[in-house]
Amino acid sequence: MATWDHDIVTALSNLGGSASYDAIYAEIDRLRDNLPQTWKAVVRRRIQDLSSDSAGFKNGDDLFFSVKGLGSGIWGLRSFVRNTPTASDLPLGNPNPHRVPTQTYRVLRDTDLARKIKLFHRNCCQICGLAIPLSDGSTYAEAHHIKPLGSPHHGPDTAANILVLCPNHHVLCDYGAISLQLNGLRVVQGHSIDPEMIAYHNYRFASKTQRNGPLATNGLEDNGDK
Ligand SMILES: [Zn+2]
Numbered sequence: 001m002a003t004w005d006h007d008i009v010t011a012l013s014n015l016g017g018s019a020s021y022d023a024i025y026a027e028i029d030r031l032r033d034n035l036p037q038t039w040k041a042v043v044r045r046r047i048q049d050l051s052s053d054s055a056g057f058k059n060g061d062d063l064f065f066s067v068k069g070l071g072s073g074i075w076g077l078r079s080f081v082r083n084t085p086t087a088s089d090l091p092l093g094n095p096n097p098h099r100v101p102t103q104t105y106r107v108l109r110d111t112d113l114a115r116k117i118k119l120f121h122r123n124c125c126q127i128c129g130l131a132i133p134l135s136d137g138s139t140y141a142e143a144h145h146i147k148p149l150g151s152p153h154h155g156p157d158t159a160a161n162i163l164v165l166c167p168n169h170h171v172l173c174d175y176g177a178i179s180l181q182l183n184g185l186r187v188v189q190g191h192s193i194d195p196e197m198i199a200y201h202n203y204r205f206a207s208k209t210q211r212n213g214p215l216a217t218n219g220l221e222d223n224g225d226k
Contacts, residue, residue, distance in 0.1 A: 002031075002032075004042055004043065004046045005046055005050065005061075005063070007028050007031055007032055008024065008028070008043060008046060008047060008063075008064075009063060009077065010031060011024050011027035011028045011031060012024065012027075012064075012075065012076070012077045012080075013077065013080075014027055015027055016080075016119075016122055017076055017077050017080030017081075017119050017122075018074065018075065018076035018077070018080070018119050018120050019074070019075065020073050020074050020075075020189055020190070021040075021043075021044065021073040021075070022073075024043065024047075024075065025040055025043065028043060047064050047075055050062065050063045050064055051063070051064040051065060051066065051075070052065075053065050053066045053067075053068070054066070062078065063077065063078060063079075064076065064077060064078065065077075065078050065081070065116060067113065067116055067117070067120075067159055067190075072190075073190075074120070074189060074190040076116060076119055076120065080119055081112075081115045081116055081119055082115065082119075082138070083110070083115070084110045084115070084140075084142070085134065085138075085140065110143060111143070111157050113157055113158070113159065113162065114143030114145075114157075114162055115143075117143060117159055117162045117164060117191060118141050118143055118164050120188050120190070120191055121141070121164040121186075121188055121191070122139070123139040123140060123141035123164065124141065124164065124186065125141060125164065125165050125166035125169055125186075126163050126164050126165060126185045126186045126187070127163075127165060127166075127169045127184075127185065127186070128166060128168075128169060129186055130166045131166075132166060132167070141164050141165065141166060142164075142165055142166070142167060142170045143162050143163070143164060143165075144162065144163045144164075144165045144169075144170050144173050144174070145157065145161055145162060146161050146162070146163055146173070146180070146193070146197040146198065146200065146201050147161055147197050147200045147201070153200075153204075155197070155200075158194075159191055160192065160193055160194035160197065161193075161194060161197045163180075163185070163193065173201070173205075175205075176201075176204075176205030176206045177206075178206065179201070179202045179206035179207075180198045180201050180202060180206070181198075182195055182198050
């Protein structure tokens with residue numbers, strides 16, 4: 001008979017790599033017969049025993065993650081958190097200096113937290129819903145810090161400041177070409193956006209576009225690249 005740990009991993013895998021306790025319970029209920037009376041408590045305890053994000057972590061396998069500040073009871077599989085694939089036109093050691101700012105931007109902004117938030121959204125753009133399919137069967141999305149991390153904005157690297165976007169909507173947001181509406185964003189359980197970040201975007205970037213024409217953001221404005 002499979003262990004609880006195995007069943008929890010299988011359940012989360014079947015659910016796309018992250019899910020709420022309720023969804024995990026429902027999937028395990030489907031996978032396993034003859035559940036003992038206290039099985040939900042066992043599942044909760046095993047998840048917390050096997051996650052360094054939990055106070056109950058036993059210093060063993062670190063299979064699961066949660067995101068602080070995100071809705072409680074949402075768990076993910078660490079093995080499902082993927083690095084953003086490197087574009088084929090950005091080989092290591094590319095001698096073309098014009099490529100460097102782009103490469104640096106993609107890597108620096110792809111924080112550990114951003115990768116987890118993208119998993120929660122299954123790489124679906126929070127504006128249009130598109131998840132870009134790649135040739136290996138995986139999907140691609142980008143994480144946008146609504147209030148940019150860099151100077152002079154110093155936005156926080158928190159879930160409430162991160163939007164999961166397709167590349168088109170990422171560019172439109174970076175350049176302030178569109179304003180954001182909180183109630184128009186696609187959401188998943190547990191991940192909510194801070195209205196103050198939306199207001200910052202709309203005032204600092206989108207309104208400037210209307211007054212002065214397109215404006216580069218996320219540090220691009222520092223190099224005069226307007
Ligand atoms: Zn989109």
